[in-house]
Amino acid sequence: MRIAILGTRGIPARYGGFETFAEELSTRLAAQGHEVVVYGRRRFFCGREATPIHYRGVTVRRLPTIMHKYFETPLHALISFLDLWRHRVDVVLLCNAANSPFAWIGRLRGIPVLINVDGIERRRAKWNIVGRLWYRLGELCSVWFASAVVADARTIAKYYLETFRCKARVIAYGAAPRIAPAGETLAKFGLKKDGYILYVSRLEPENNALGVIQAYDRLNTTVPLVVVGDAPYAKEYISQLQRVAGKGVIFTGYQFGLSYWELCSNCYMYIQATEVGGTHPALIENMACGNCIVANAVPEHLEVLAECGVYYYRNDFGHLSRQLELLLNDPARVNGFRQKARVRAQALYCWEGVCERYQELFKEVSQR
Secondary structure (H helix, E strand, O other), rough: EEEEEOOOOOOOOOOOOHHHHHHHHHHHHOOOOEEEEEEEEEOOOOOOOOEEEEEEEEEEEEEOOOOOOHHHHHHHHHHHHHHOOOOOEEEEEEEEEHHHHHHHHHHHOOOOOEOOOOOHHHHOOOOOHHHHHHHHHHHHHHHHOOOEEEEEEEEHHHHHHHHHHOOEOOOOOOOOOOOOOHHHHHHHHHHHHHEEEEEOOOOHHHHHHHHHHHHHOOOOOOEEEEOOOOOOHHHEEEEEHHHHOOEEEEEEEOOOOOHHHHHOOOEEEEEEEEOOOOHHHHHHHHHOOOOOOOEEEHHHHHHHOOOOOEEEEEEEHHHHHHHHHHOOHHHHHHHHHHHHHHHHHHHHHHHHHHHHHHHHHHHHHOOO
């Protein structure tokens, strides 16, 4: 089949969960013999050149957009859908409900459009009233225009069923860990194996990096907190994090590839503090690495992690601090949760299975 993936910043992944998803899925589809094109954004991680590039069997088409917090994503989606009038494909996979208001262009062209809606994004604190209304419109347009709606968690599927009477297909993300021994990355930041607490996320308010840092600063420990991530439109928030952080907090910025896996492979425990979204790739990746997970007790994390990790009351960072202290003093308990998390990730979150389910859905909507 000829498959187009729209709505991400492009591959190779250099930003967030959707980019990781696009890379892992597209390269596997290409290996299965499909012709796959991923639309990326110029002036981001894809470079400024307009000429398509090829990455592990996938064509990456780089189109322009305006690098603006509110216009970047929907404008690029519009341009990408218009580009499809010149390049015939059999099916489109559209990532992010914010792009759904333009899905009708693909349907008008006679192309089935699957929409992976992500989480309930209008609840993110970073959006003003206009951004929230746009995401609400995106939810409606996902229901109106999609050949099939895909949710990455049952919690999100339940929301679409109860709100719009829309039966979304549930296909979670996968994890393909690259276990890496302690090496250059740990040495660069002065870290030792099993000698740091890891937090990974885009540094935006609803991902609760501030609460994590405040919880950590209450501890009496020499074990550092390593904060991995950045955000292009949250400079003030990141400056606030750096101001309040104690001396034990280490900011690494974005980390990808082997550097990222080295950090995941050698931490003592991992914190998942997000409160908006579905299945978070960083969570299942750290489960697959065999890490002890301490998670915000929101329904999405309870669904993914089940009894294989430790929880703190939703957004209660005093409770998070107490949980961290208990685990720092109980290595045996940490090791028990490590094994449980690894086994669950291997059983439920496999990219090969994700790819197979998307292939089945592509064929279904194309035949329909």
